[in-house]
Amino acid sequence: MMARRSVGGAAEAQRLRRAGQNKEAETAYRAHLKANPEDADAWRGLGLALIGLNRLDDAAYCFWQALQYRPDSLPLLMQLGDLLVRAGDMKRAATVYATIIEKFPGEARAYLSLSAIQRELGEIEVSRQTLKIGLCKRPISVQSCLGAPKARILRLRGVQNAFYKVAPEGSHWLRLSGGNFSSSALWDQNQFTTINFLISDENILSHEGIPAHDIVVNSVADADLEGQSLETAARYLARNPGMPVINDPARVLESTRDNNYRRLKEVPGIRFPKSMRAEVRPDVPFDAAEFLSREGLELPVILRRTGTHTAVSTVKADSLPVVEDYFLTEGAGTHYVIEYVLSPFREDYFRKMRVFFIDGELYPVVHHVDTVWNVHGFNRTTVMAETPWMTDLEEAYLDDPAAYVGADAFAALNALPKISGLDFFGVDFDVMEDGRILIFETNPAMRHSFEHARNFPYLEPHARRITDAFQNMILSRALPAADEKPVSHASDGGRAGSA
Known part of the structure; x- marks a missing residue:
């Protein structure tokens, strides 16, 4: 069917949308579609304009209309699925991605998306199977x-x-x-x-x-x-x-918390809290008192499931009943039982400093101060933003971490790259009254971002230096173009090896 001309036309509507004039684009698209209701591109354009106006339900309707006339369009289906997720309509989004998989069984991104939506809907095992099938594709x-x-x-x-x-x-x-x-x-x-x-x-x-x-x-x-x-x-x-x-994977395998304790507990200038692994079986009652006695751990202790970070599943247990309740609640699996080391800052506060090591060089990241022992960055826009001395200390730390933490603590920090063998990793720590560094965490799982810099602009140049350092490490190590070699797929006979 030949499209009929309309006032302004689809081209003008598209120009308005691309110029950010979404309200005017909506008017132009609707005028065009009144005369040309089967124009799938115009329905899509109207949907995009409505997204710009944050009218997500109306936008989804437009994509459904576009698909009436172009039912096998992968881009339209993917955009509709993404839009439904943004609108919070997970069940219809799941239907769309299931349709994509049916029509385009080799489209791996659809499997990843559907697995995420299924997890959001509480279908955990189904989600895992969907992901596995997608990765096979x-x-x-x-x-x-x-x-x-x-x-x-x-x-x-x-x-x-x-x-x-x-x-x-x-x-x-x-x-x-x-x-x-x-x-x-x-x-x-x-x-x-x-x-x-x-x-x-x-x-x-x-x-x-x-x-x-x-x-x-x-x-x-x-x-x-x-x-x-x-x-x-x-x-x-x-x-x-x-x-x-x-980051040689063989060295990353050595970076578990309990192994970090074993290799750092005797290092001069470092205090790494005792960290033991507790294996809880579903068919055997866990004797918390016996475990603490056997491992020489005194209350209070910190408890968390292995593989969790950012305070997920973390409990500070001040009494044996709290320890027992934790294991009853969390159930079978592997858990860390960690010595709690009290390290107050200015009597009423707690602090956590972070550094990244990149190619052996130290880069300061943040200096968090909080009113609770489990210090994270969640309070930055409240407590820290409203307390000038906290941000002043952070700026001093970022500008000259060696002077701020002291020569001995700085030397102890700089011993860590050789011990870990990693090219990129982070360290969360405090400096104790005796000058030793108290390490809360050290691993390569820490996230680098510019999120805090949006509210604290003085963080931005330091975050930029971290990005630049990582990019420079890539460039300094990457093979020159002339030295490229094809990837080998020769069998290793099933033997384990290291890079």
């Missing part, structure tokens, strides 16, 4: 930059226990959660091509056709959650010994 995705890339990065990510979730607060709602460090702020996607490989079981060991790359960034960061992924990554890299890698 295609475990690789490529983010290409517009021009010639400065380097082509093979980024390894593990999904042994990590999962995709709905995260509407981000720039895109689909986000991998758990087990891997985020790279969104570590290198500029407009300057580097990123080849993402999602490791599931041992799929990378038999996968053919991984695109050529200049360096591997192993972003699998949590040995408790993604131990199998790290072992598989180590075997894969052992087959390609000439390929440079950031």
Whole structure:
């Protein structure tokens, strides 16, 4: 059917929408569609204009209309699915992504999206199966930059226990959660091509056709959650010994909290709280009192399930009944039981400083002050923003961390890269009255972002230095273009190896 002319026309409506004049674009699109109701592109354009006006339900209707006339359009289906998630209509979004999988069974992103939506709907086991099926179809995705890339990065990510979730607060709602460090702020996607490989079981060991790359960034960061992924990554890299890698997976495997305690407990200048692993079986009652006595742990203790961070599942237990209640509530699995070390700051407060180490160099990140022992950044826009001395201290720390923490503490911090063997990792710590550093956490799972800098502009140049340092590490290690080698897929006979 030939489209009839309308006042303004679809081209004018599109021009208005692209200029950000969404209300005017809506009027123009509706005039055009009154004369041309079967114009799928115009229905889509109207939907995009309505998204710009935050009228998501009306926009979804427009995409449904567009699909009446172009039912096999993958872009339309994907946009509708994303829109329904943003609108909070998870059940209809799940139906759309299931339709995409039926029509386009090789479209891996649809499986990842559907698995996230199923998890949001509480269908955890179904979600895991959907993700696994999708990764069997295609475990690789490529983010290409517009021009010639400065380097082509093979980024390894593990999904042994990590999962995709709905995260509407981000720039895109689909986000991998758990087990891997985020790279969104570590290198500029407009300057580097990123080849993402999602490791599931041992799929990378038999996968053919991984695109050529200049360096591997192993972003699998949590040995408790993604131990199998790290072992598989180590075997894969052992087959390609000439390929440079950031964060050798064999060294990441050594970064569990209990192993950090074993290797740091006797290091001069460092206080690492005793950290023991408790295995709770579903068929055997857990004797908390016997465990504490056997391991030489005194109350209070900190309890949390392995593989959880950012205060998830964390409990400070001041009495044996609280310990027993924790294990009854949390149930079977592996847990950390951690010595609680009291370290108040200015009597009424607690503090946590963070540094990143990148290629052996220390970069200060934040200096949080809080009124509770479990210090995190959640209070920055309230307590810290309204307390000038707290932000003054943070600026002093960021500007000269060596002077702020003292020479001995700074030297103790700088001993950590050699001990860990990691190219990129973070440390959360305080400085005790005796000058030792009290380490709360040290691992490569910590996230770098510019989020706090939006409210605290003085953080921005320090965050930028972290990004620049990571990019420089990539460039200093990446193979020159002339030295590119194809990826080897030779069998290792099933033997474990390290990079």
